[in-house]
Amino acid sequence: MDSINRNQPEDNHQDLQRTQAGQKIKELATKTNTCFFCTNISTGQPLTVRPMSVQKVDEQGNFWFLSANDSHKNQEIQSDDYVQLLFQGSAHSDFLSIYGTATISTDKELIKELWEPILKTWFTEGVDDPRITVINVATREGYYWDNKHGDAVALLKMAAGAVLGKTLDDSIEGQLTV
Numbered sequence: 001m002d003s004i005n006r007n008q009p010e011d012n013h014q015d016l017q018r019t020q021a022g023q024k025i026k027e028l029a030t031k032t033n034t035c036f037f038c039t040n041i042s043t044g045q046p047l048t049v050r051p052m053s054v055q056k057v058d059e060q061g062n063f064w065f066l067s068a069n070d071s072h073k074n075q076e077i078q079s080d081d082y083v084q085l086l087f088q089g090s091a092h093s094d095f096l097s098i099y100g101t102a103t104i105s106t107d108k109e110l111i112k113e114l115w116e117p118i119l120k121t122w123f124t125e126g127v128d129d130p131r132i133t134v135i136n137v138a139t140r141e142g143y144y145w146d147n148k149h150g151d152a153v154a155l156l157k158m159a160a161g162a163v164l165g166k167t168l169d170d171s172i173e174g175q176l177t178v
Helices: 018-029 074-077 110-116 117-121 151-162
Strands: 034-037 048-053 064-066 082-088 096-105 133-149 171-177
Touching: 018 082, 018 096, 018 133, 018 171, 034 074, 048 064, 048 074, 064 074, 064 096, 064 110, 074 096, 074 133, 110 133
Parallel strands: none
Antiparallel strands: 034 048, 034 082, 064 133, 082 096, 096 133, 133 171
């Protein structure tokens, strides 16, 4: 039996490196700004997963989050700094998996740069709450699944493929190396 990729009449695989990889990471991550932040990934035990809001992502594919110094997440990063970030931008596209290393900082200027008023929900003393830390995730590698021409074209191709009994979709996927 052929894989779906072999049945695809179009090229649907494109690995991206350096600048292009960083741009793709930023493009996909900012479509949702929320990910599943996974820790304890090197332990051989089930991952610890929680939703997190991305405060910043740069063109090199690095991420910044705000977190409490007494959180389980911070404790887990201190014993195992490898993390996985999982993004889903929509029901049919904008999927991103990032593997990287996390560091924790208490840089007050960076905290002020990343601060948003809604964060007072978790940091009740505001931007100067002594529990606030910054988690920086440096991307080591990633993988993406997207579509080439937007959701409307992807839907039309899928519908045409279903009518014709052929694998027609607008998907694109590939390794991201920063």
